[in-house]
Amino acid sequence: MELTVEQHRIPLNDGNSIPVLGLGTYSPPTTTPKGTCLESVKLAIDIGYRHIDGAYVYYNENEVGEAIRTKIAEGKVKREDIFYCGKLWNTCHPPELVRPTLEKTLKTLGLDYVDLYIVELPMAFKPGDAIYPRDENGKYIYHKTDLCATWEALEECKEAGLVKSLGVSNFNRRQLELILNKPGLKYKPTTNQVECHPYFTQPKLLEFCRQHNIVIVGYSPIGTSRDASWVNVSSPPLLEDPILIRIGNKYGKTSAQVALRFNAQRGVVVIPKSFNPKRITENFQIFDFSLTDEEMKDIEALNKNIRYVELLMWSDHPEYPFKEEY
Numbered sequence: 001m002e003l004t005v006e007q008h009r010i011p012l013n014d015g016n017s018i019p020v021l022g023l024g025t026y027s028p029p030t031t032t033p034k035g036t037c038l039e040s041v042k043l044a045i046d047i048g049y050r051h052i053d054g055a056y057v058y059y060n061e062n063e064v065g066e067a068i069r070t071k072i073a074e075g076k077v078k079r080e081d082i083f084y085c086g087k088l089w090n091t092c093h094p095p096e097l098v099r100p101t102l103e104k105t106l107k108t109l110g111l112d113y114v115d116l117y118i119v120e121l122p123m124a125f126k127p128g129d130a131i132y133p134r135d136e137n138g139k140y141i142y143h144k145t146d147l148c149a150t151w152e153a154l155e156e157c158k159e160a161g162l163v164k165s166l167g168v169s170n171f172n173r174r175q176l177e178l179i180l181n182k183p184g185l186k187y188k189p190t191t192n193q194v195e196c197h198p199y200f201t202q203p204k205l206l207e208f209c210r211q212h213n214i215v216i217v218g219y220s221p222i223g224t225s226r227d228a229s230w231v232n233v234s235s236p237p238l239l240e241d242p243i244l245i246r247i248g249n250k251y252g253k254t255s256a257q258v259a260l261r262f263n264a265q266r267g268v269v270v271i272p273k274s275f276n277p278k279r280i281t282e283n284f285q286i287f288d289f290s291l292t293d294e295e296m297k298d299i300e301a302l303n304k305n306i307r308y309v310e311l312l313m314w315s316d317h318p319e320y321p322f323k324e325e326y
Contacts (some may be wrong), residue, residue: 008287010267012190013213016165018116019083020264021284022051024219024273029059032275040275041067045077047284053193053217053271055087055120056105057131065109084111085193085217087120087169088154091127093145098153102162117154118167118193122147122175123317145319147175148182155186167191167217170311172321173208180212193217196268198259199238201303204326206268218263221270222256222283224308235306243298251289254282261286262299 009017023044025037037060041052045067054064068084071077086109092101102117124143126133133141154166168176168189179189192209196202196218209216223238238244244255251258256272256279263270264286272283291299307322314320 008264010215010269012165012215013188014165014190016115016190018165018191018215018217018269019049019051020267020269021049021260021286022053022083022085022217022269022271023049023280024271025052025054025060025064026058026273027060027275032060035063036275038063038067040277040280042070043277044280044284045071045082047281049280049284050077050081051083051085051269051271053085053219056089056092056101056108057087057120061086061105061108065111069110079111083115084109085116085118085167086114086163087118088150089131090121090123090125091131091133091143093119093124093143093147093150094127095149095153097127098150099157099160099162102157106162113161114163116165116167116191117157117163118169118191119147119150119154119171121170121311121314122168122172122319122321123314124150124319140314140317142317147178147319151179151182151185158187165190167193167214169193169217170321172324173205173326174324175319175321176208176212176214188212189214191215191217191269193219193271195220195307195309196263197221197223197238198241198244198262198299198302199223199235199304199306200308201300202326203300203303206266208326210267215267215269217269217271219271219273220308221263221268222259222272235304235308241302243302247291247295247298253285253289257282257286258291258299261289261291262296265291265296 008020086105124145126141126143239255244258248258
């Protein structure tokens with residue numbers, strides 16, 4: 001896949017386009033000092049990032065918005081240069097909650113619209129103030145999911161000008177087909193944000209999405225933090241892979257840069273999360289080399305079908321997406 005040299009963007013099925021590299025901003029609020037995200041996003045924009053991936057449940061959209069507005073005020077970028085992705089959380093799936101939730105996000109960001117708004121997970125939780133609602137026994141409280149009704153409410157948000165493009169995240173083929181086959185569908189999902197890296201290349205889902213002109217956005221594209229509360233820590237660390245290291249040595253690149261380039265080169269958007277200035281800089285340096293067909297095949301062959309992010313704590317939800325093959 002040829003990346004357009006000047007902007008490195010991939011067209012979306014609604015006429016918009018998405019930068020192939022973005023900055024992920026997920027951070028556990030308990031361990032991330034206030035202001036860290038603000039400084040990281042400002043630095044990323046200075047370096048050249050134009051795609052910022054955020055979410056209501058990251059608890060830092062206020063900092064992301066401040067960073068974007070600061071860089072606009074400085075004349076570094078215009079609003080239309082920045083591509084911001086926000087997410088609809090599990091407790092906000094009922095149609096009547098969708099627009100108020102997006103409006104709350106816009107207020108927090110201090111922006112008039114988001115570029116992409118996605119359903120973060122296909123699993124609805126009980127609506128209310130609790131982000132992770134539980135009963136007195138500590139069991140998660142779920143809510144009946146009607147993904148098509150949620151999608152219709154999102155379409156109304158697009159028509160109201162609150163969002164440019166609509167997408168989903170962590171949807172399997174069946175859940176995507178629910179939307180795609182919905183009677184009266186106005187806007188197809190433009191993206192499906194899923195885990196994607198050399199140990200989990202998602203060939204079948206990628207092919208299905210390509211057939212329907214849906215762009216895969218890959219989270220954890222260089223592996224993920226080894227947080228045992230939500231990550232499968234028995235899986236091998238991706239960045240220690242000898243093949244990635246060998247290819248990196250050839251180009252004077254890190255194994256992380258090779259993993260990012262691999263996905264970008266096959267048309268998968270990558271959103272590595274980092275608040276480390278050195279790594280934010282390094283992750284952007286993937287446009288000055290390209291992998292040969294043979295190297296692409298060697299990396300594809302690393303696929304172990306390993307998910308780092310299994311979300312097993314919700315595996316009893318009727319719409320848990322990872323039981324099916326893809």
